Amino acid sequence: MSDDAPVKADLDEIRGLLSVMPKADEAARDAARAREGQLTKPPGALGRLETLAEWVATWQGRTPPRIERPRVAVFAGNHGVAYKGVSAYPIAVTAQMVANFQAGGAAVNQLCAANDAELRVYEMALDHPTADFTDGPAMTEEECATAMAYGMMAVEEGIDILCLGEMGIGNSTSAAALAHALFGGKAQDWTGPGTGVTGSTMELKIQVVDEAVTRHLPEMTDSFDALRRLGGHELAAIAGAILAARVGRVPVILDGYACTAAASILYRADPHALDHCIVGHLSAEPSHRRLCEAIGKQPLLDFGMRLGEGSGAAVALGIVKSAVACHSGMATFAEAGVSDKD
Ligand SMILES: Cc1cc2ncn([C@H]3O[C@H](COP(=O)(O)O)[C@@H](O)[C@H]3O)c2cc1C
Numbered sequence: 001m002s003d004d005a006p007v008k009a010d011l012d013e014i015r016g017l018l019s020v021m022p023k024a025d026e027a028a029r030d031a032a033r034a035r036e037g038q039l040t041k042p043p044g045a046l047g048r049l050e051t052l053a054e055w056v057a058t059w060q061g062r063t064p065p066r067i068e069r070p071r072v073a074v075f076a077g078n079h080g081v082a083y084k085g086v087s088a089y090p091i092a093v094t095a096q097m098v099a100n101f102q103a104g105g106a107a108v109n110q111l112c113a114a115n116d117a118e119l120r121v122y123e124m125a126l127d128h129p130t131a132d133f134t135d136g137p138a139m140t141e142e143e144c145a146t147a148m149a150y151g152m153m154a155v156e157e158g159i160d161i162l163c164l165g166e167m168g169i170g171n172s173t174s175a176a177a178l179a180h181a182l183f184g185g186k187a188q189d190w191t192g193p194g195t196g197v198t199g200s201t202m203e204l205k206i207q208v209v210d211e212a213v214t215r216h217l218p219e220m221t222d223s224f225d226a227l228r229r230l231g232g233h234e235l236a237a238i239a240g241a242i243l244a245a246r247v248g249r250v251p252v253i254l255d256g257y258a259c260t261a262a263a264s265i266l267y268r269a270d271p272h273a274l275d276h277c278i279v280g281h282l283s284a285e286p287s288h289r290r291l292c293e294a295i296g297k298q299p300l301l302d303f304g305m306r307l308g309e310g311s312g313a314a315v316a317l318g319i320v321k322s323a324v325a326c327h328s329g330m331a332t333f334a335e336a337g338v339s340d341k342d
């Protein structure tokens, strides 16, 4: 999103997409299930790989499913709340990491290369951080809608699975505030170390989350309004990308805490809005477990990662590709001339 972004979007129009979301393709799911039963292995022997392949078929709406053009989309934005000193790193790191992504030096670059995925980095007006949400809403309605619409552009024709990630110093505070506003509890239930804050900085972070939610909750109209008040450009873009992927029949792999918090605004608007998404990994950010439980998702991997930038989703992609390769490439008992039981 450049400073003079051409997209002018309306939040109500985006809310309206919830009512036109395609449902699960049951025919594709049934066909995948039937095929799974004919493949040269005892039934269920590939465990969760089988349900993953079925999930891809269901949301691509085709059997066998294919993963030929996976994309990892990383959205980068800056947060006014970061000036409160809630991150272990300075705000300049967001732009520096974008340069690192562009030069190929970040973790997510290596994970995309290792898993044959295309990496797209979307830089969102880094010189214009969102407003500090302890003073007022982080974004105007138009700004939030524009960021969501920008995120939708990551879903291009031909992309067959989308991994989502974010880069934004301070965004674990924004994620915590969103989760707290959406799911209640106490600020400390949702606030974690992020890049590694401890001691008095952690106390400050909890206080910031508490104050922000206390301030905004009475006026909050719905979860999209929560995103506008407490989110950030990159988190709004993630929510937009998830909606566009649903409309375009593209399954989505979510990343860690920040990414899941952005997705959760859609879950709060419609509990079926994330049916085409999996959570790629359980972040070591402690509140991620609670958040995944709140949206009814079991993360695929638990590798103790706590990086963000789409890294956990990119690792999970490798597993999902393995699932689809087995489902689509294996011979059936009949094709291979292998005797089925009885
Ligand atoms: C070098 C570096 C690379 C990163 N890649 C992702 N993040 C992650 O850390 C940030 C969130 O943590 P907090 O809220 O504590 O700032 C996000 O940018 C996230 O993607 C990074 C952070 C750093 C420092």
Ligand SMILES: O=C(O)c1cccnc1
Residues within 6 Å of the ligand: 172, 193, 194, 195, 255, 256, 257, 258, 259, 283, 284, 285, 288, 306, 307, 308, 309
């Ligand atoms: O899980 C995440 O998304 C995360 C955790 C720590 C720092 N940044 C992101």
